[in-house]
Amino acid sequence: MKAESTQPNNPLHGITLETIIKELVGNYGWKDLGQRIDIRCFNDNPSVKSSLTFLRKTPWAREKVEALYLKMVKSR
Template sequence: MNDQPNNPLHGVTLARMVEDLSDYYGWEELGRLIPVRCFTFEPSVSSSLKFLRKTPWAREKVEALYVHTLRLTR
């Protein structure tokens, strides 16, 4: 197993990131921070995961916001 002690995303699933971000910011604010339809129109974790798994640039934005949010809350 490859240990990655300096990688804050190691072991964190995309579903967990979306759930944590939506809990922390709320869907409305999350949609403002990352303006994609899955966050702004009838948002849900399920629809977000479908979109993010197919859209690398949006997933990168979610990952970056998640890392930024981790730093704010520590």
């Protein structure tokens, strides 16, 4: 079975959290991203590494980040 067909209904399948963060930062910048999702790793000395650490441990925040990413991708 091919990897692409294992989760055909998951739009995030195959996209790493690091990629999601980098694309959001590239599109919005840290300041706007921190206003859209008010979490410290986006507002207080933000970095991809600190964001990855926090989001991997915090499911509610990761869900918000993934939802914003999907919204951004759909609006392109």
